[in-house]
Amino acid sequence: MNYILMGPPGAGKGTQAKKIVEKFGIVHLSTGDMFREAKKSDEDIRKFLVSGRLVPDEIVVNMVKKRLEKDDIKKGFLLDGFPRTVNQAQELDKMLKSENIKIDAVFFIDVHFEEAVKRISGRRVCSCGASYHVNFIPPKVKGKCDVCNGELIQRSDDKENVVKDRLDVYKKQTSPLIDYYKKTGLFVNIDGLKSESEVFKEIKKYIEAK
Ligand code: ADP
Ligand code: ADP
Ligand code: ZN
Numbered sequence: 295m296n297y298i299l300m301g302p303p304g305a306g307k308g309t310q311a312k313k314i315v316e317k318f319g320i321v322h323l324s325t326g327d328m329f330r331e332a333k334k335s336d337e338d339i340r341k342f343l344v345s346g347r348l349v350p351d352e353i354v355v356n357m358v359k360k361r362l363e364k365d366d367i368k369k370g371f372l373l374d375g376f377p378r379t380v381n382q383a384q385e386l387d388k389m390l391k392s393e394n395i396k397i398d399a400v401f402f403i404d405v406h407f408e409e410a411v412k413r414i415s416g417r418r419v420c421s422c423g424a425s426y427h428v429n430f431i432p433p434k435v436k437g438k439c440d441v442c443n444g445e446l447i448q449r450s451d452d453k454e455n456v457v458k459d460r461l462d463v464y465k466k467q468t469s470p471l472i473d474y475y476k477k478t479g480l481f482v483n484i485d486g487l488k489s490e491s492e493v494f495k496e497i498k499k500y501i502e503a504k
Contacts (some may be wrong), residue, residue: 295398296397298475301313301402302464304412305405306493313498318370318478325378351385400478400480404484408448414473430490
């Protein structure tokens with residue numbers, strides 16, 4: 295069971311990814327999470343992230359290649375936030391082909407930009423990995439993580455001045471992947487405007503039917 299999760303920034307990929315990997319016992323491969331970890335010690339990576347630009351393909355592709363060499367991916371994996379350019383998708387195809395690995399479906403969480411902006415601007419995260427929304431998915435105690443009681447913060451690239459750039463980057467560089475994956479027959483459109491649990495239900499139904 296190997297899947298790709300796609301969608302504009304703020305669509306709910308991370309939120310759904312957590313539920314999917316927990317339910318199906320597969321590995322969550324989030325390039326965004328990997329880069330947020332890397333940016334702590336890598337000034338070049340930090341610059342890309344804070345400005346909302348994509349990290350160059352070569353760096354991303356090498357990082358994913360290394361990750362896919364680990365044994366745990368044999369349980370199955372969910373790619374979240376990768377690929378993000380047609381070139382990355384082609385490089386992924388090459389990697390998978392050489393390892394004889396197949397992707398079972400590409401889930402596209404479909405939300406319009408207006409909703410994406412609302413979701414991004416209210417997103418609050420904890421260093422433990424938990425994620426909330428001030429209005430849509432609020433923590434029990436304002437500003438505190440339900441899981442570890444840690445302080446919730448706003449990602450620096452979720453601030454208003456970067457969000458527009460991220461959506462532009464998505465439109466120009468990532469949205470062509472929709473056609474790329476439609477041509478493979480793997481593309482599954484998921485209505486992302488529904489609630490967190492309804493979106494999950496839809497994805498789960500698809501996985502279980504296969
Ligand atoms: P989002 O919540 O907007 O979907 P992510 O957490 O997936 O964001 O990614 C955060 C940032 O990490 C991106 O804006 C980009 O700078 C970098 N990044 C993550 N994945 C990729 C990728 N596949 N290619 C290039 N840059 C990436
Ligand atoms: P992505 O990984 O695609 O950038 P996230 O999973 O981090 O997106 O979700 C973005 C924000 O929207 C978060 O604050 C999250 O709590 C919230 N969110 C996620 N799914 C939904 C949903 N179905 N309805 C409303 N808000 C949601
Ligand atoms: Zn926490």
